[in-house]
Amino acid sequence: MPSKMKYSAAFHLVTGLSGIGFAAVIFLVNMIILVPAGEPAPGSDVGAIVDFYGAEDGAVTLASMFLPVSWFAATLFGVGAVSAARGAERERSEAWSLAGLAGILLQNGTFAVLSAVRITLAETGGSVAPEALAVFHDALLLLNGTFLALALTGLSIAGLRSGVVRRWQASVGFCAAVLQFASAVLAPLVLEHGGALGYIGLAGWLLWVVWLVCYGIALMRFGKRRSLGRA
Template identity: 55%
Template sequence: MFGAGAVAALWRRERERGEAWSILGLAGLVMQNTIFAGIIATRLALTSTAAHDTSATSGLWALHEGLFTLNGTFLAAALLGLSMGGLRTGLIRRWHGAIGLLAAALQFSSATLAYWVVNEGGLLGLLALAGWLIWVVWIVAYGLALIRVESEPVHVPAIDSMRSR
């Protein structure tokens, strides 16, 4: 819903400019949700194998950690696309775009360093955490910006012709 609302708010202005940042953002959100479904499925599998097979449990945890870390790639794409789209169309303020780009950089850095984040943890794991915490502020602010957008009526030719009868 959030992604569709953001695209709806940005699309007309982006088309006038010949840009499609919101589509990158939406694609990032779709992929992020897809990977997150895999994360949830892995968690469900962990609940049924934990007591029975420790080797399966350790393998599933490794899969979970890998998916969770790489999920930052798609969150970064969503942050980049929607931040740039929002900035270039005037939907969001500069500070808002800046924290979106910062969160995207942190998420992407963490995903790029996934091998070390998963295997060694430590301070590298804080990259994703910091990016995620900034993302929370970003998404709340973006939601407020979307609420403030004056909606324009959507014209669907089939419905418009039915109304004119």
């Protein structure tokens, strides 16, 4: 029995750190590499988007190299969150955590396509149907808010009802989910008009990063409590 307890603590330590690592990587890729390089916001002029990916192929290449790490870490984090919540969920015949994991896996797939589009634009210098690819890229980025909202909602409810996260941490997740889903619903308007509408998704994304860090810490604490026989 003690060996199983130790394994549980180690598992949730790894998956909790994976959540924090995922947050760190996506913050690095977006706020430290791409935004300072001049990446246009969704809804920007198509010409500006094409020019950016044609001129900043180095930044795009560097950012793309980090993304496989983020998908790997995100999946481990999602599995850890499911593991922590499933015991309590089975007693209630619920599966919110599985819905959250599905959202994470779907956003991983969406960003794999996004990364491929970015690399295509960078490597071709914007010479292969650049306008269409640029719009396709922004549309995917905005619609991905649907999957982030699913992950935030499912894992926040599961974490709250199983005692993994506190109410304020779940509330951050719910707020981020509303903003992300609103951004996805408004995607056609953001693409057409841009401007202030784009900040809805940005605000939701920043809360998503905060939520990931908080949830990762909560998973590590859960594993520690469980190893001590308190969970």
